[in-house]
Amino acid sequence: xxxxxxxxxxxxxxxxxxxxxxxxxxxxxxxxxxxxxxxxxxxxxxxxxxxxxxxxxxxxxxxxxxxxxxxxxxxxxxxxxxxxxxxxxxxxxxxxxxxxxxxxxxxxxxxxxxxxxxxxxxxxxxxxxxxxxxxxxxxxxxxxxxxxxxxxxxxxxxxxxxxxxxxxxxxxxxxxxxxxxxxxxxxxxxxxxxxxxxxxxxxxxxxxxxxxxxxxxxxxxxxxxxxxxxxxxxxxxxxxxxxxxxxxxxxxxxxxxxxxx
Numbered sequence: 001x002x003x004x005x006x007x008x009x010x011x012x013x014x015x016x017x018x019x020x021x022x023x024x025x026x027x028x029x030x031x032x033x034x035x036x037x038x039x040x041x042x043x044x045x046x047x048x049x050x051x052x053x054x055x056x057x058x059x060x061x062x063x064x065x066x067x068x069x070x071x072x073x074x075x076x077x078x079x080x081x082x083x084x085x086x087x088x089x090x091x092x093x094x095x096x097x098x099x100x101x102x103x104x105x106x107x108x109x110x111x112x113x114x115x116x117x118x119x120x121x122x123x124x125x126x127x128x129x130x131x132x133x134x135x136x137x138x139x140x141x142x143x144x145x146x147x148x149x150x151x152x153x154x155x156x157x158x159x160x161x162x163x164x165x166x167x168x169x170x171x172x173x174x175x176x177x178x179x180x181x182x183x184x185x186x187x188x189x190x191x192x193x194x195x196x197x198x199x200x201x202x203x204x205x206x207x208x209x210x211x212x213x214x215x216x217x218x219x220x221x222x223x224x225x226x227x228x229x230x231x232x233x234x235x236x237x238x239x240x241x242x243x244x245x246x247x248x249x250x251x252x253x254x255x256x257x258x259x260x261x
Contacts, residue, residue, distance in 0.1 A: 003223040003252040004039060005245050006065050007032045008186070010230070011043035016200070016240055018233025021046055025053070029060035031238045035245035036254070039065035041091070041227055044073055050084035065225055066158075066184070068127065070094045074113055082120040089184065090122040091158050097131055097142035107149050114154045125184065127158040133167035133174065141169065144177045156181045160229070161213040162188035162206075171209075171216035183224040185217050187248055188231070200232040202240060203247045214251045226252060 009028065013019040021028040022045060032040055040062050046053055047067065057064050066089035067082060074092065082090055095110065097103040114124040126132070132143040143157065157178045164174055175182060189206030190199075203210060217223055226248045234240030 001222045001224060002254075003218075004225050005037045005248045005252060005254075006039035006041055006063075006225050006227045007035075007037050007241060007245065008041040008068065008227055008229040009043060009046060010233070011045045011068075014231055014233065015043070016228060016230040016234055016244070017237040020233075020237055025056050026060070028237075029056060029062055031241045032245075033060050033062055034238075035242040036249055037062070037228070037241075037245045039063040039225060041066040041068055042087075043068050044078075044081075047081045047085065050081055054085060065089065065227075066091045066125070067122075068093065071096065079116055079120045082117065082122050087122055089125055089156075090117045090120075091125045091127050091184075093127045093129060095126055095132065095142075095146070097146075100136050100138075100145070103136075103142045103145055104149075107146060110146065111150060111154055114150070123156055124154070125156045125158050127186070128160055129163045130167045133164045133169040141167075141174070141177075143174070147178055147181065152181050156184070158182070158184050158186055159217065160186040160188060161210070161217075162186070162190050162208055162229075165192060165208045165213075166190075171213050172219070175216040175220035179220045182217070183221060184227065185213075185223060185225070186227050186229045187213070187244075188229040190231070198232070200230050200234045200240070202230075202234070203228070203244045210247075211251075223252075 009021040067087045068091040071094040117124040189201040189208045192207045228244040
């Protein structure tokens with residue numbers, strides 16, 4: 001299986017292209033396509049008109065590879081959007097895991113939403129931030145607990161390498177714990193500590209060991225998608241998308257990464 005490269009279209013003005021996907025969706029999709037990516041992961045601010053979004057992506061020759069939502073956004077109306085978009089993955093951030101008890105409570109909700117997502121034609125994936133990779137007193141990570149108490153048929157995972165790095169997680173151990181359940185990875189860069197809210201870090205500009213993350217991810221199983229993500233918009237979104245996609249295409253072994261577009 002050849003790993004494909006996608007780009008996350010951020011929400012509420014954040015993400016690598018800021019609010020551009022809302023203001024000019026065709027231009028945003030053209031940046032993605034021209035960079036050599038083949039898919040987009042969308043957020044809820046882009047799904048008010050699923051038919052328009054599907055048509056725009058199809059016209060650009062791009063696949064909608066996932067719908068990324070927050071825990072608080074999970075409801076029946078969202079499932080209707082999943083069906084309309086025919087999106088293969090429902091990715092959820094912000095699972096409550098501040099304590100072992102809260103994590104245990106969340107797991108039953110995850111199971112229920114996994115079943116609902118399957119009925120809507122999608123796989124349910126848990127996405128980590130720092131909290132999911134911060135160890136409980138017994139040393140286990142919340143994301144590992146979720147994996148241990150669910151089945152591969154229930155739940156898959158999206159590892160965000162930036163947030164895992166912020167939490168001090170060991171990439172090899174983390175991906176090994178999710179073997180066979182994490183073929184969709186967010187590649188993002190930034191600082192290990194401190195406030196990085198004012199800067200948009202391109203891949204290779206921060207403190208994440210991206211090559212080690214890639215090696216650990218691929219050692220645990222083949223990747224289907226490597227996804228470019230930034231928390232903050234780039235000053236030059238077209239150039240930023242091109243540079244970050246180029247790097248991931250090179251990791252994935254695509255020839256003449258980015259230059260053949």
